[in-house]
Amino acid sequence: MGDRVYKTKEEILERGREVIGIPLHQIDKTNRLKTGKGAIGSVLEESWFGYKINSESNPDFAEAGVELKVTPYVYKKKEIRAKERLVCNIINYMEEYKHTFFTSSFWKKCNTMLLLSYEHKEGVSKGNFTIDAATLFSFPTEDLLIIEKDWATIVTKIKAGKAHELSEGDTLYLGACTKGASAASVRKQPFSELPAKQRAFSLKQSYMTYILNSYIFGDKIDEHIIKNPEVLKKQSFEEYVIHKIRPYFNKTQSQLLNDFKLKTNAKNVNELLLARMLGVNGHLAATEEFQKANILPKTIRVNFDGSITESMSFPIFHFKKIITEDWEYSEFKTMLEQTKFLFVIFRFNTNKELVFDNLIFWNMPEGDLQEVESVWKRTVAIIKEGVKLKKVGSRTFNNLPKASENRVAHVRPHARDSRDVLELPDGRFMPKQCFWLNNTYIREQLEKKKLS
CATH class of the missing domain: 3.40.600.10 (DNA mismatch repair MutH/Restriction endonuclease, type II)
Structure with a gap:
């Protein structure tokens, strides 16, 4: 099967929209659905877009600068949630630290993505799944500022010879997830003799849930902690939060309740107080930043x-x-x-x-x-x-x-x-x-x- 060349983002998006509603078993020409994890993405790459599956560092549609990603979601308690994180590309510890964010392997691969979304239903065969939405996605400015700092956090650990200590919880939106046939899959790192688990840059499941709800199915959250994204150019999200609440340190709980005119015996009273310190009227867990970063x-x-x-x-x-x-x-x-x-x-x-x-x-x-x-x-x-x-x-x-x-x-x-x-x-x-x-x-x- 010869590779089809797509030269523009518009051409790729149009082709993506054409697949909406077609059962995957009608698309699969190479019996990929019988294979394991990643089968649905393989079907769309080979049988729909007409290019050979590869693991190159360039985006799938190199001439247009677009990466194809398939994103399953589930309904839980009548809410749309991403079924899993979105894995982007393997981290080459020996090379990644030599780059800046905008020359990094992650940015080169995933700065613009065609997201094809489908609902994963238990008990339904993969062949009967259908793509529900096709979205050309680029990171919003406020998210990109945090993602850039996440990338820097990961690279800082690599430079410190601590790639073996990387954890997804280190960062907010962009994670370093384990990736390999087993937990024993390891790689060399440049500044330590200790082997490090093979990891990949990935967009966290919580962040993908936000993308699905806000940019694909249109249910955007209005409550923000960061009112002006420009502040993230000077400090991290964590630094902003701590700076914002520092004036309240050493106050008693009763003083804080009085300061914010809160009368409550709720078990989550301290969380409510913290929300008020950050200028949030509702619950912290419902804010855009807390939901994106889990x-x-x-x-x-x-x-x-x-x-x-x-x-x-x-x-x-x-x-x-x-x-x-x-x-x-x-x-x-x-x-x-x-x-x-x-x-x-x-x-x-x-x-x-x-x-x-x-x-x-x-x-x-x-x-x-x-x-x-x-x-x-x-x-x-x-x-x-x-x-x-x-x-x-x-x-x-x-x-x-x-x-x-x-x-x-x-x-x-x-x-x-x-x-x-x-x-x-x-x-x-x-x-x-x-x-x-x-x-x-x-x-x-x-x-x-x-x-x-």
Whole structure:
């Protein structure tokens, strides 16, 4: 099959729109649908656009400067969400650091993309999927300023000989995701003898969800933290946020409630206060920047002596579902990898009043994620073997991983009461459980941030 040459962006977009609504099995001329991951993109490249599949550094339509990307989405709770991150190109650690952003492999490959979107439906064969929308996408100025800083963050780690410590949580919109046949896929890095996991530049799942809703299906978010994108030329998003809220440090919670005329007993009162400090009327989680970057605020209350009483909880897991997952693609690993946490720190003073102490952006280091992996795998193994339950009075104990057994994480109940249960694979019922980050581990992370 000879390659067809597309010379203009308009020609490519027109051809993309022509495929909308046609079942993929009617398009596939080379039986690509029978292959594994990436089959749909291959069908469109070969059988619709008429060019050979390649892994070149140039964009797919080199003469027009356009890269073809297929973006699946799902409906969850009546909302459109990207099914996955958008992988762009493999990071060559030995070469990438030699470039500027605008000469980088990412920019060369993906500065303009034809996004073909389709709804992924469970139980429906790939051949019956249809493309719903074709969009020629270039990054908005305000996003590009953050993406440029994300690229610089990744390259800075490479230059520091820390490519093996890269994590998607390091950045906001542009990530460095693992890419390879297995977790053992590694590459050389230029400033360290240690091998680094093979990674690719990727647009985060949260950012792709925003693109789908705002630019493809037209449901743009109006609430912003950054009112003037020009400020991002001088400082990062994180620096802007911390600079904005610094005047409120050392104020008590009651003083802040009075300052912002808030009367509430809501559990998320500290998040509401932080929103007001940043000039946001609604919830921080609903702002454009927090949604694009998948930033999750977590309030941490520190005792007067510096200890932390509470561990940090995550959503419950379903016993029957978690045993069908693989760690590399598990919900919990994906969440820890792709989430940027915002620790909102309140400290008790000598009068037992909560004082706004600090604000820290944090993501889990790669090495600690490996610790969580051991807890996750042991949890799955125990559930598969059959959880050992022991009733003592009104309480039921189990043999899932405890906080004393791992430096980073453990498993314990996250149920309203003893009747709030889920079914185990063997038919018994047990109170709902979730993963927790140990309170001692959280304290350790706060201490490290103080020293950095």
